[in-house]
Amino acid sequence: MANSRPSTIKEDALDSLRLCQRDSENVIETLTSVTLDFIDYNVDPSRIKQMESAMLTQALVSSRVERYIEALEMVKNDILQEQEQFNPASRFNEYLRDVESLSEEDMKSHPIYLKYMGQLQTMREEVGVYSAKDGNNEGFTILTNQRAFICPITQVTIKQPVKNRKCGHNYEESAVREMIRFKHRDNKRVRCPHVGCEHEDMHDSDLEPDRVLQHLIEQSEQKK
CATH class of the missing domain: 1.20.120 (Four Helix Bundle (Hemerythrin (Met), subunit A))
Known part of the structure; x- marks a missing residue:
C-alpha cells in the first residue's frame, strides 16, 4: 500500500x-x-x-x-x-x-x-382498515377492494409497485416508466393515468418504490 x-x-x-x-x-x-x-x-x-x-x-x-x-x-x-x-x-x-x-x-x-x-x-x-372490514384480529387478511392492486395502465395486478410522490397514485413500474419515456420522446407532457387525477406533468423522478403496497400484494397472493 x-x-x-x-x-x-x-x-x-x-x-x-x-x-x-x-x-x-x-x-x-x-x-x-x-x-x-x-x-x-x-x-x-x-x-x-x-x-x-x-x-x-x-x-x-x-x-x-x-x-x-x-x-x-x-x-x-x-x-x-x-x-x-x-x-x-x-x-x-x-x-x-x-x-x-x-x-x-x-x-x-x-x-x-x-x-x-x-x-x-x-x-x-x-392493516387497521382492512382487518376491521374482515372482522379479523390477527392482522391483514385479504383486501376487500382489489382495485387498489390494479395498475391503471396494464389493468392487471401490480407486481412492482411505484408511487407518484406528487399525487400518491400507484402503477406498475415498468409500464409507467415506459409510458413516460414514450410521451417525453414526442415532447408531450404526461398525465397521471388514474381517472380523475389532475396531475398533468409526470416525470421519472416523481416515482418511488411503494414497499407497503408491495407487502400487501404479496400477502394477498399468499392467502389466495
Missing part, C-alpha cells in the same frame, strides 16, 4: 465506501420489510420499537458513510484544482470535523428514518 499512488488509494477508499453504502441500503430494505411483517402479524409493539431503534442506528451509519464519500470527493477535487500542495489527510479531517457529533437523535429528522416511519404509519392504517 505504501507504494500506491495517492489517487489510487482514494479511488480504492471510494469504492469501498460505495460498497458499504450499498450494503447499508440492503440492511435498510431488510429492516423495513421485517417491520412491515411485524405490523401485519400484530407482533408485540416492543419488537417494533426495537426495529425502529435499529433503523435509527442504520440511518446514522448511512449518514456517516455519505459524509465520508462527500469528503473524499471534495479532497479529490481539491487535489485537481489547487496549485499549492496541502495535506490530504488534514483536509479530509477538516471536511469531517462535525461528523462525529451526529447522533441517533439527529437521525429522527433524516430522510431515511422519516420515510421508514411513514411506511410504518401507512401499513398500520392499511
Whole structure:
C-alpha cells in the first residue's frame, strides 16, 4: 500500500465506501420489510420499537458513510484544482470535523428514518382498515377492494409497485416508466393515468418504490 499512488488509494477508499453504502441500503430494505411483517402479524409493539431503534442506528451509519464519500470527493477535487500542495489527510479531517457529533437523535429528522416511519404509519392504517372490514384480529387478511392492486395502465395486478410522490397514485413500474419515456420522446407532457387525477406533468423522478403496497400484494397472493 505504501507504494500506491495517492489517487489510487482514494479511488480504492471510494469504492469501498460505495460498497458499504450499498450494503447499508440492503440492511435498510431488510429492516423495513421485517417491520412491515411485524405490523401485519400484530407482533408485540416492543419488537417494533426495537426495529425502529435499529433503523435509527442504520440511518446514522448511512449518514456517516455519505459524509465520508462527500469528503473524499471534495479532497479529490481539491487535489485537481489547487496549485499549492496541502495535506490530504488534514483536509479530509477538516471536511469531517462535525461528523462525529451526529447522533441517533439527529437521525429522527433524516430522510431515511422519516420515510421508514411513514411506511410504518401507512401499513398500520392499511392493516387497521382492512382487518376491521374482515372482522379479523390477527392482522391483514385479504383486501376487500382489489382495485387498489390494479395498475391503471396494464389493468392487471401490480407486481412492482411505484408511487407518484406528487399525487400518491400507484402503477406498475415498468409500464409507467415506459409510458413516460414514450410521451417525453414526442415532447408531450404526461398525465397521471388514474381517472380523475389532475396531475398533468409526470416525470421519472416523481416515482418511488411503494414497499407497503408491495407487502400487501404479496400477502394477498399468499392467502389466495
